[in-house]
Amino acid sequence: MNNIRLFALAYALALGLVTTLNYIPGLTDADGRVFGIFALDVYDDLLHFGSAAWAGIAAWLSTRACIVYFKVFGTLYLLDGLLGLATGSGYLDLAILVYGVQALPLQFKVLANFPHIALGGFAVFIGFVLARREA
Numbered sequence: 001m002n003n004i005r006l007f008a009l010a011y012a013l014a015l016g017l018v019t020t021l022n023y024i025p026g027l028t029d030a031d032g033r034v035f036g037i038f039a040l041d042v043y044d045d046l047l048h049f050g051s052a053a054w055a056g057i058a059a060w061l062s063t064r065a066c067i068v069y070f071k072v073f074g075t076l077y078l079l080d081g082l083l084g085l086a087t088g089s090g091y092l093d094l095a096i097l098v099y100g101v102q103a104l105p106l107q108f109k110v111l112a113n114f115p116h117i118a119l120g121g122f123a124v125f126i127g128f129v130l131a132r133r134e135a
Helices: 003-023 042-061 063-087 106-134
Strands: none
Touching: 003 042, 003 063, 003 106, 042 063, 063 106
16 A cells, blocks of 8 residues: 555544544533534534545545545645635535624634645645655
């Protein structure tokens, strides 16, 4: 198994863990926010689970499937995080349509969107840069 497939497996495990965060006692506050920041709902859990399953299936299938995963997933997640940083609402969970632009403190927007920016940005790097180096 090469590095790209190992990264896909790591993404599958990480996103699978994110799917469980709402259900681990002590990680949510009184308002149901994970770490006091993320308000995850069943829809978010399904998105994270679907992303984890996609990464796991890609890792199992082939390097090419992983490259497609990283290019598409990375682009979607990175743009979602950047939109969330700019507007306070992302599009993957349809928040931009439901809540519109939100006047949230910059620190909160950074903390809330950093995971998507980091995961998406690294996935874009894997799909578009590392994949070429490994070829």
